[in-house]
Amino acid sequence: EIVLTQSPGTLSLSPGERATLSCRASQSVSSNYLAxxxxxxxxxxxxxxxxxxxxxxxxxxxxxxxGSGTDFTLTISRLEPEDFxxxxxxQYGGSLEVTFGPGTRVDIK
Amino acid sequence: QVQLQESGPGLVKPSETLSxxxxxxxxxxxxxxxxxxxxxxxxKVLEWIGSMYHSGSTYYNPSLKSRVTISVDTxxxxxxxxxxxxxxxxxxxxYCTRLLREYSYGPSDYWGQGTLVTVSS
Numbered sequence: 001e002i003v004l005t006q007s008p009g010t011l012s013l014s015p016g017e018r019a020t021l022s023c024r025a026s027q028s029v030s031s032n033y034l035a036x037x038x039x040x041x042x043x044x045x046x047x048x049x050x051x052x053x054x055x056x057x058x059x060x061x062x063x064x065x066x067g068s069g070t071d072f073t074l075t076i077s078r079l080e081p082e083d084f085x086x087x088x089x090x091q092y093g094g095s096l097e098v099t100f101g102p103g104t105r106v107d108i109k
Numbered sequence: 110q111v112q113l114q115e116s117g118p119g120l121v122k123p124s125e126t127l128s129x130x131x132x133x134x135x136x137x138x139x140x141x142x143x144x145x146x147x148x149x150x151x152x153k154v155l156e157w158i159g160s161m162y163h164s165g166s167t168y169y170n171p172s173l174k175s176r177v178t179i180s181v182d183t184x185x186x187x188x189x190x191x192x193x194x195x196x197x198x199x200x201x202x203x204y205c206t207r208l209l210r211e212y213s214y215g216p217s218d219y220w221g222q223g224t225l226v227t228v229s230s
């Protein structure tokens with residue numbers, strides 16, 4: 001099973017700052033099948049990025065994804081007040097193997 | 110606008126079967142998309158359960174496969190989840206989702222609001 005590790009666990013930043021979130025896989029993710037989600041309290045996750053770098057429909061361009069193999073990054077170029085949330089990565093490259101990372105919380109500093 | 114809504118008992122006894130239904134509105138389930146289930150135990154990591162196509166084709170998480178069944182009722186535009194022999198470890202918020210086009214298992218772009226199912230006697 002591919003295990004995903006996310007860092008840092010919590011990121012404390014101010015609005016307007018740049019956020020860089022990391023997702024590392026225990027083995028190479030096939031075809032860069034890596035997605036990112038945003039989840040706010042009491043809500044379902046929202047898909048932001050798939051295929052490591054493709055933005056989902058309606059996602060602002062301040063969100064960008066990059067990386068390949070075992071190391072992936074979600075960058076939020078300038079944090080808006082509504083961006084403070086928990087972010088999860090998901091890999092779906094293995095055969096019938098879909099796993100999620102433990103999440104990174106982005107808090108207001 | 111695609112909308113998904115989970116329904117079912119919020120409390121299930123250990124060893125019994127958990128049954129949930131996802132009603133889909135704004136889109137026909139007889140379309141070129143896979144539909145799936147994901148769960149999130151309180152304070153824990155999201156877990157993919159499985160996905161299905163309207164034709165009946167299904168994919169399951171290998172760790173849950175022996176206890177999980179996902180089925181579809183196209184006449185009601187809904188699909189269902191059954192998890193047998195539940196234990197406290199199955200306590201979670203259960204989400205139904207629509208997968209991105211062309212993915213049979215993978216990223217979900219539409220989610221229901223989620224429903225909490227507690228396993229307890």
